[in-house]
Amino acid sequence: MGDINNELDERILVSMQGITKTFPGVLANDNIDLDIHPYEIHALLGENGAGKSTLMKILYGFYGADSGEIYYQGKPYQIRSPHDARGIQIGMVFQDLNLIPALSVAENIALFLPNLPAVLNHQQINEQIEDVSKRYSLHVNPNAKVANLSIGEQQKVEILKLLLSDAKLLILDEPTRVLAPHELEGLFIVLNKLREDGYAIILITHKMNEVFSCADRITVLRKGRVVNTVLRSEVNENDLIEMMFAKRITSVETPEKQAVDRSGTPVLELSSVSTTGEGDAIKLDDINLQIFPGEILGVAGVSGNGQKELSDLVLGIIGSSGKKLINGENVTNRSIPVVRKKGVVYIPENPLMMAAIPFMTVLENFALTNTASYIRFGGLAMDWGQIHKDALAAQEKLGFDVPLYTIAKALSGGNLQRSVIAREMSRQPELIVASYLTRGLDVQSANAARKALIRARESGAGVLFISEDLDELFKYCDRMVVLYQGRIVGVFTPEETDIYEIGHLMTGSEVLYAAEE
Amino acid sequence: MLQKNNKVDQKNSKLDKVLNQVLRYVGMVLIVLILFGLILLISGSDPIKSYQDIFSYTLGSRYGFTEVIVSMTPVLLTALAVALPTRVGLINVGGEGQLYMGACFATWGALTFSHLPGWVLLPIMILLGMLGGAVWAFIPGLLKSLGLVNETITTLLLNSVAPMIVAFFVYGYWHSPMDTNKTAMFVPAARLPRFFNSRIDLSFFIALALLILFWLLLKYTRWGMEMKAILGNAQAAKRNGIPINRYWIIIMCAGGAIAGLAGMAQVSGFFGVLMAGFSRGVGFMGFLISWMSFGDPLAIFITSFVISVIMTGGNYLQLTVGLPFAVINILLAFTLFIVLAKPVFLQRKVA
């Protein structure tokens, strides 16, 4: 420990001062200060949307900051493009890896080699790669096509690429997101060795165990701000969890929960459902769950752990093995229209991508999920009067007031979400799949949306409620499951657990302990 | 009140938009005319006289005008054949092949049922022509829906195959005793009726009717709305329960059927025979027209008309100035280049 402290006293490699960055409607980084020292592994910890990736993309020149300065070895330095960043030996591995699948490992690396000769000498490139890969035990076959590599191997290639292109500060954006446990250990060994050789490493993550496995210092971000920067030795897991998921004050009255009758037929039953996880999708592994009429089942988890796949699966967008029953009827691998006809509605995480047609009006969008019931003359025309009436009624029921003749793309995020909620709730749903229902809504609308869910529950609908907001989950769910890397790692009622236990499961620290025992 | 004001504002900005558009097109036309004028000058023709000839013939004489309509008919249909799939996000470059297959099927009907009266035979030929085009478009539609091959590549490949199938039948079985590369003249019952004492035939009115149907489909019907949704956001449309694969196949086939109809009209109305290699890019021209019109029915009509004026004028130029007919393609190409290049100084101001 003493060694590391000595190193920290040395001059600062890179310093970011007062960085602020806004995207339309979002304050992604709010006056952030961050110092990076040589010989350190610095973890950036925080929930999704805390602003970690944005901050690092600013450092790498991918985004320009609205305000703030960057110092390199004490002197101000302008970073306008990745090219500038590489000029001061900063390299970054993005979350979605940036390799070209059709090229070989060596070619991908050669593309970024400084002083590459005009005629490629593959033997020499391979030797260069082998030199470095031996030193850090990053073994990959230089002649293999990247498309044929596992994600873990691709990550090694990315790191090799950075090392060979002379980077000294390595930014790794959630490098462990897709790694298997044994690959994870290997990565930490590599990172440690790199630190010993004088590299500085920034590790973006939301997983607690990683932080404790290798980080020297930890900066916790929440909602675009730095909560604190601490030495690993000074904190324990509960401190960090509290920093990450600080209690949010929401002025909502706690709804009265009614006992759920679990004797009848469940609205939704998944038994031993697994998916193949094609492309960059997360593989769902042996999912078993039941939702009964009048029940809200919460799905807790850091997003990207299979939530999207789970809702796609229920809706029928991706196929699976195992069994999917809706109201007792087998609908495994049936098409979406069939599933929708059974009374399933869907409120997705990104309405502009997955629910609304950007250039259609709210009214047109309202009619879309149920065009068949609004036809006149056998489909030759639409009954716009009726659609208008229904849309108004649906909004009134929820207390929304979204303009009906504006195109979806022109709506604010909140209004868009409202219009989707109003549409889906007007269909007399029996099963509601709601992903991040209240994301982007102001307090009032969020409450209205939640009330809509509760009303649906009271009328006997089942709800699959996917959220990252633990308070919300605890308050509204009758039961909750925790999703981690495509698997259900815990089932609780809110009364029998607490935010810390769920937090451990969400960040995977419990899983690691279980493996060690 | 507020809404009313908004409407007035919208009208004003709409007028502005229209004015801007008109200026844009005038500018483009000028550039094109100057460029082609230079070409004419270099090749030793008087550009001013040539332009005079073109316009006085096509727009100033009754016969010339009817000829414009005649040459407009097939491109109107093939443009529609491209525009329809465009509305569900499909790129149909296969109008040329679908046109050949339509002509092929229709000719089979004309030769096989030549003893039938016209009021039976022609509907049969029209249906066969549409079937031929639809069959040719079904292949790319199916492959796309199965997620196997992109429809652009499939339609392009099939474009090259269709003329060979036509050649196979013409050279092998259908050619007249006198020629090897074309059939005998169709019997009168197999010819589309002509109107106005000109070469304008029934297919022009069918094309107009289809154009209006296309517009109605998009504007009023349930299917048009669902198509709009698929084009706007296939992901969301799928999640909203719209069967997008079924749409892809059906709409692609419908597009093919319209191109097939164009082929039928060419052999039954225009030529009266089926000739190997009879089309030199009518299908491709349809693609370009649809692309320039953003698939909008009225724009398709206007663009087709303008293109046809150019082509018909070119035909005439061949007689008066003695330039090869194909030269008119340069004028066409310049028009296309200018539209494609979206010249900066002519661009609409973006608010």
Next chain:
Amino acid sequence: MSLLAILGVLSSAIFSGTSLLYTTLGETLHQRAGIVNLGLEGIMLISAATGYRVAVETGNPYIGILVAMIVGGLTNMIIGFLVVTRKANQLASGLATMFFGFGLSALIGRDYVGVRITPLPRIPFPGTANLPLLFASLFRFDFLIYLVIPVAVLIWWLLFRTRWGLGLRAVGENADTAFASGRNPFWIKYQALGIGGMLAGLGAAHLSIAYTMNWSQFMTGGRGFIAVALVIFSKWHPLRAIGGALLFSGAVAFQLMLQSSGVRVSPFLLDTIPYLITLLVLIIWGGTRKHAAPASLGRVYQGGQQ
């Protein structure tokens, strides 16, 4: 039918396949850089006509060939301007260029239909000089035929063994990554179009100046589109394109051979086989999710982060 006739067919397959191969190599470069060029038909026509006209006027076929190459490269710059600089739709830009070629070539070649030119000297294929005259005459090729396979190897070498080729392939796969590696995707696309256009021009020159020794309207007969199909068929690989070009032109040979043995098959149906095989191959790739196509093929590159 005799051996002589069969060899004759083979010889003509080699003659007609040469222009196809040059053009295919050019299109391979375009597509490797992410551009589908449907204008090849027009570019070939313009090059063929210009080359022929220059060969007639100068009496020197070599100058004709050179000019045809340059013209091919320059005409491709139109597509470059539209597609790369103005970010226009690739298919539409290509088709517009095709129509441009229809027109311009007709104008350029107007007075040269049927005019005779000085032919390229034909050099006997090594080892065939001592054959009977009738046989030997079938194996006398011009230098462009001898050159075409070395050129294919050269293109392969450029693409897969040089820094330039690596950059070009990276642009076709993922222009953003290529940009991140410090390359200029716009400039590289222009280079690919320039060289590819010159190869198409060379193919066209062989067609008009060396092979048919003639100019006629629409003389390329769809070779531009065949080249596009061939590129796909040969999985975007220059060496495999050699086999592809032989397959396409060999279909005719095959048909004649069948006829000689008494089987009657329409040449037109045989001509469709290469296209159908290409389609079949694509379906199989699609089924196995194996994609050989450059990943950013047909896409507009918007430029780096500002």
